[in-house]
Amino acid sequence: MGNPKQKWTQEEEEALRKGVAKHGTGKWKDIQRDPEFNKFLFSRSNIDLKDKWRNMFGGGSGQGQRDKARAKIKALAEAAPLAIQPFIPNASVIDEATGEIAVDGSAKHVDETKSTPRYDDMIFEAFTNLNEPSGLEIGVMISYIEKCHEVSQNFRRQLRARLKRLVALGKLEENQNRYKLKEDTPLIVKAAAKNPTLQEQDNRPRPVQSAGGAMFGETLDEAAVACAYRIAEAENKSFVAAEAVKEAERVAKMAEDAESIYQFTKEMLERCSGDEITLLA
DNA sequence: GTAGGGTTACCA
DNA sequence: TGGTAACCCTAC
Numbered sequence: 393m394g395n396p397k398q399k400w401t402q403e404e405e406e407a408l409r410k411g412v413a414k415h416g417t418g419k420w421k422d423i424q425r426d427p428e429f430n431k432f433l434f435s436r437s438n439i440d441l442k443d444k445w446r447n448m449f450g451g452g453s454g455q456g457q458r459d460k461a462r463a464k465i466k467a468l469a470e471a472a473p474l475a476i477q478p479f480i481p482n483a484s485v486i487d488e489a490t491g492e493i494a495v496d497g498s499a500k501h502v503d504e505t506k507s508t509p510r511y512d513d514m515i516f517e518a519f520t521n522l523n524e525p526s527g528l529e530i531g532v533m534i535s536y537i538e539k540c541h542e543v544s545q546n547f548r549r550q551l552r553a554r555l556k557r558l559v560a561l562g563k564l565e566e567n568q569n570r571y572k573l574k575e576d577t578p579l580i581v582k583a584a585a586k587n588p589t590l591q592e593q594d595n596r597p598r599p600v601q602s603a604g605g606a607m608f609g610e611t612l613d614e615a616a617v618a619c620a621y622r623i624a625e626a627e628n629k630s631f632v633a634a635e636a637v638k639e640a641e642r643v644a645k646m647a648e649d650a651e652s653i654y655q656f657t658k659e660m661l662e663r664c665s666g667d668e669i670t671l672l673a
Numbered sequence: 674g675t676a677g678g679g680t681t682a683c684c685a
Numbered sequence: 686t687g688g689t690a691a692c693c694c695t696a697c
Contacts, residue, residue, distance in 0.1 A: 397682055397690075397691050399691080400691085418676085420675075438675080439693085440691080443690085443691065443692070443693095444690090446676090447690055
């Protein structure tokens with residue numbers, strides 16, 4: 393890829409926006425071919441259009457909606473912090489004086505770490521807090537980080553890249569899409585040293601809360617996250633439907649206007665063709 | 674033809 | 686050095 397990058401101009405972006413408004417997302421070829429926009433987009437391929445739209449708004453489904461989903465998940469997590477991370481051994485929230493897990497501290501911890509820490513910190517935090525001896529699946533890690541931190545648009549891509557990088561650096565090991573901290577990674581040593589019982593806790597089965605407890609073999613954490621996702625997903629669909637209704641209403645209004653103009657023009661034509669002198673206001 | 678993940682140039 | 690945006694690749 394030695395090609396120099398061709399930055400998008402304001403005109404191109406505007407043409408893309410209008411093209412999407414006219415044809416909808418996913419109709420990149422139609423937009424690109426449309427004579428109205430082609431004069432601005434002739435140097436761009438349909439793929440370019442798709443990529444640019446993804447960069448601008450996070451893809452056809454709308455990054456804004458994905459943000460809303462994330463916000464929803466976070467809101468749920470914050471609304472019920474005890475339900476979401478009740479018993480997970482967490483070196484960050486262990487009371488140094490007593491050695492006990494400070495459950496209330498988990499919410500505080502979440503708040504304190506919201507200020508977009510670096511990916512490495514987030515990754516290691518996930519390893520520490522989710523403490524999975526068999527390795528952490530990337531989806532679980534993403535859910536956890538999205539729940540606890542403000543993340544960028546293409547956070548998932550960046551996270552994957554970062555994980556690969558850490559594997560390459562020998563800080564992590566990957567096995568069947570699960571990531572584990574290498575034994576000699578200082579973080580684990582540090583966490584274990586802080587709380588000597590931590591390693592024992594690792595091997596314990598996760599306790600299940602009786603009130604609305606975990607179901608079907610999931611941990612409570614996973615169940616809560618899955619639940620939050622379902623709700624967010626449903627709300628997304630509702631939002632998309634509402635947008636579609638708005639769009640339909642807008643098109644109907646345009647049709648109505650067009651009809652008025654047509655009637656007016658027709659009337660004028662009739663008057664003019666009938667030798668009638670018509671004054672326009 | 675499109676979606677989504679990966680790669681890389683560029684910038685702060 | 687990390688983040689972003691443009692470009693590339695591949696599966697569907």
